[in-house]
Amino acid sequence: MRNLTQIPPLQFVHILDLNTTVVRLIEGPQTLLLQTNERLVAGPVPMITVPLGHYCVVHNPIKEYVHGEKCDLYLGQKIIKFHEEPFALYPGEWLAGAENFLKESHDFRDAIKPMPVIKANCALRLVADLDHHDSENKVERKAGDKWQLVGPITYKPRAEVTIEGLISPTVIKAGQVIKMRATQDTVDMNGRFRVTGEEWLVKKPGEYLPGVFEEVVSVNSSYTITPHTALHLRATMTLTDVMGSQRHAGEEWLLTSDMTPEYLGQVGVDVVKVVKLTVVKKGQYAVILNPVDEKGKAQLGQKALQVGLCSFFLHPYESLDKNTVQNARILSEQESLVLQAINNFTEAFDGKKIKRKTGDRWLINGPCSYIPPVEVEIIKQRSNIPLNKNDGIYVQNLQSGKVRLVMGPCAYRLTANEELWVKELSKETEELLSLGGGMGTGDIRKLAYFEQSIDPNVVKGRDKTKVVTYRCPSNTAVQVNNYQKKTARVLFGPDLVVLGPHENFNVLRLSAGKPKVKGALKSLCLMLGPDFITDIIEVETSDHARLRIQLSFNNYFEVDKTDEASAKKIFSVPDFIGFACRQLGSRIRARVALTTFDEFHRYSAPIIQAAVFGPHEAGEPAGVLKFDSNNLVISGVDVQSIEPVDVKMRDSLSKSVQLAIEIATKSIEAAASHEAAREEQIARGQLERQKLVTEKDSERERTKLYELKAQAAAVESSGQAKAEAQAQAEKLLIESQSHIEVARLEAEATNIEHNSQLLSQVMLQKSEIDYNRKMIAMEIEKKKKFAALEVNKFREMVKALSPATIVAMANAGPQNQLNLLQGLGLESVLLTDGNSPINLINTAAGLVGSNQKE
Incomplete structure (x- = not known):
């Protein structure tokens, strides 16, 4: 039956009465028959x-249970059940940790918890949820009170108390301390009253169990201070430090091993960092920024110099210039230092006192080892600048601002107030220098002339502080403008052009191409010639025939290289090529305009020459044309091609030429056909004759064939025996000859092998003899060169010292003794005593020796 419910032992169910809405508890074992107004809401479930x-x-x-009535519960409260008889949950009750016990899981294992066991040196922190009387400690507890139970003990929980957690002790090892903080007013384990937020240290090794209102801030290890380390400390409050000094909040100081070998920490003092010992070795120095004085105050903005050998700790606020120990500047004979004073000071140099003012610059030359004072700043370290014969540099004086050019050969050393000056050139000039002085499209003929002037150093990248040079090609001229003096100078090749600080090249922008295009060629140099200019011009005859003429003009410049005015005149026209082409084209067009096409076609060269050079008698050579503006001379004109501009005229001329070619071709074809027919008849006659000769030869050969067939038949009839005998004889003969040939070849191979072995041994012995001979010769040569080097070394040493120096070195001892006696006033004795001045010298040596012993 569906309404019949079996309740096993130690289990229970909850039954809901739908009429009264009352839930009642029924425990097993029993069999329950549900009424129509009853419903099973929970169970059967096991008792707890x-x-x-x-x-x-x-x-x-x-609170109280009456069967069949509503349960009276303590809502919002809880009770704790310990070990006892199994019990059931009344309607409305629920287990903490097993909220779904009555609904789904029927598992209450998560709700059963072990009673807290507190180990020794541990504590259980408790919080009171309700006011109650603690009978064990005989204390009245208020809601919110906190206290601890120290083990070893097993705690029996109470409903009015919540377990906040198990507190484990903090282990303090040797060399460790723990920092504690009070969360509210309390008394620590030593009986000292602590206010809220107060911090203190616990240094005693062992286990420390924090109190209820104590928390562990941190566990710190002690600092071992060695002679090579120190501690940078900062006070976070006003206090007295471990050394007994009064410290104010924010004050920083250094703790070294001289004060204490170990530091355990202090409340109110933070360890900023561990400072290592700064060691300055020999040949090193250190500049300390913001040094600390004897009273421990930082001198902000000041500097202090420490020169090795020494060691020190950096105090708070101190730091090293450039964050490192610096090496002394070791200068060779070719090096120097540029120095600048950043403050007024007096410098001792070569026994003299020199006053330096702020901003002064001076030079220290090597060889030396230099450590700058704190008032001096090293601007830069310089080396001598080696300059070859054609090398130079631009140097600027920082005081006057003037720039000058220094040329070699020399090794130049910049002064303190001098700097290398950067010579800037336009991008166009830089590109022209890298290309040898000319720039344009690849079809310009003149560009090949500039390849000889390409400087590899400029192609790789120009040093802008070095002198700008240009290899002026032969038979060319270069104009250089001085923008400071407003002058210009002209140099003729082959020569090396050297630009001064305020000079620059006059860049020529020339016309180029066919026909000429303005500015197509850029050049640094002007070609003096003789040269030629090729151009294409269009002309129109008097009968309006337009022609395109390609001309070539021979040209050169008429210049006196010793005359400055004449040299400058050739540069008076910037684009001499375009100027000449325009002038000549104008003359030719004017002259051709007066001539018909037929006349010009027959007499083009004389007409053009007359247009350029003027009329002249027949048979006489043409003259020359000179432009007075730049002394350009045109010495000849060559007409290279003439063609019509009009397409129709050009087509007509082309058709006439094609017709003439066609007529000539047809005449040649007719003559060729007649010749071919004649040769064909001759060939046919020869062919017939050859056929007759061939048939004759064929009959003769057929006769021979019949004869051979008859002989073959006779041989065949003689029998097989004769043939086999003859074959066997030939076989034996061939085998004998082959054996003889094999024996001969073996003998030759053996002979060749012996000869090759003998030859290889001879060559090996010869090579060993040659090798030993060469090694002995090289060793002898080596010994000779070593001996020569030693002799030369001794000779050069004597030569370097000079005989006078060697004599002076030999006489140095006696001379010093003589000077000593003269210093003692015994000069007159030496002059008057004629017995032995050497005795007095020995006496002086004795006096010096006795003084040294004393």
Whole structure:
């Protein structure tokens, strides 16, 4: 039956009465028949069994239960059940940790918890949820109170108390301290009263159990201070430090091993960092920024110099210039230092005192080792600049601003107030220098002339502080403008053009191409000639025939290289090529305009020459044309081609030429056909004759064939025996000859092998003899060169010292003794005593020796 419910032992169910809405508890074992107005809402579920040493929490515990009536519960409260008989949950009760016990899971294991066991040196922190009387400690607890139970103990939970957590002790090892903080006013384990937020240190090794209102801030290890380390400390409050000094909040100081070998820490003092010992070796120095004085105050903005050998700790606010120990500047004989004073000071140099003012610059030359004072700043380290014969540099004086050119050969050393000056050129000039002085399209003929002037150093990249040079090609001229003096100079090749600081090239922009295009060629140099200019011009005859003429003009410049005015005149026309082409084209067009096409076609060259050079008698050579503006001379004109501009005229001329070619071709074809027919008849006659000769030869050969057939038949009839005998004889003969040939070849191979071995041994012995001979010769040569080097070394040493120096070195001892006696006033004795001046010298040596012993 569906309404019949079996309830096993130690289980229970909850039955809801739909009429009264009352839920009642029924425990097993029994069989329950549900009425029509009853419904099973929970169960059967097992009763709750709490093992020994465990507990569970029941919420909304029942106050009083009357079967068949509504349960009276303590809503919002809880009770704790310990080990006892199994019990059932009344309607409305629920287990903490097993909220779904009655609905789904029927598992209450998560609700059963072991009773807290507090180990020795541990504590259980508790919080009171309700006011109650603690009978064990005989204390009245208020809601919110906190306290601890120190082990070893097993705690029996109470409903009015919440377990906040288990507190484990903090282990303080040797060399460690723990920092504690009070969360509210309390008394620590040593009996000292602590206010809220107060911090203190616990240094005693062992286990420390924090109190209820104590928290561990951090566990710190002690600092071992060695002679090579120190501690940078900062006070976060006003206090007295471990050394007994009064410190104010924010004050920083250094703790070294001279004060204490170990530091355990202090409340109110933070360890900023561990400072390592700064060691300055020999040949090193250190500049300390913001040094600390004897009273421990930082001198902000000041500097202090420490020169090795020494060591020190950087105090708070101190730092090293450039964050490192610096090496002394070691200068060779070719090096120097540029120095600048940043403050007024007096410098001792070569026994003299020199006053330096702020901003002064001076030079220190090597060889030396230099350590700058704190008032001096090293601007830069320089080396001598080696300059060859054609090398130079631009140098600027920083005081006057003037720039000058220094040329070699020399090794130039810049002064303190001099700097290398950067010579800037336009991008166009830079590109022209890298290309040898000419720039344009690849079809310009004149560009090949500039390849000889390409400087590899400029192609790789020009050093802008070095002198700008240009290899002026032969038979060319270069104009250089001085923009400071407003002058210009002209140099003729082959020569090396050297630009001064305020000079620049006059870049020529010439016309080029066919026909000429303005500015197509850029050049640094002007070609003096003789040269030629090729151009294409269009002309129109008097009968309006337009022609395109390609001309070539021979040209050169008429210049006196010793006359400055004449040299400058050739540069008076910037584009001499375009100027000449325009002038000549104008003359030719004017002259051709007066001539018909037929006349010009027959007499083009004389007409053009007359247009350029003027009329002249027949048979006489043409003259020359000179332009007075730039002394350009045109010495000849060559007509290279003439063709019509009009397409129709050009087509007509082309058709006439094609017709003439066609007529000539047809005449040649007719003559060729007649010749071919004649040769064909001759060939046919020869062919017939050859056929007759061939038939004759064929009959003769057929006769021979019949004869051979008859002989073959005779041989065949003689029998097979004769043939086999003859074959066997030939076989034996061939075998004998082959054996003889094999024996001969073996003998030759053996002979060749012996000869090759003998030859290889001879060559090997010869090579060894040659090798030993060469090694001995090289060793002898080596010994000779070593001996020569030693002799030369001794000779050069004597030559370097000079005989006078060697004599002076030999006489140095006696001379010093003589000077000593003269210094003692014994000069007159030496002059008057004629017995032995050497005795007095020895006496002086004795006096010096006795003084040294004393």
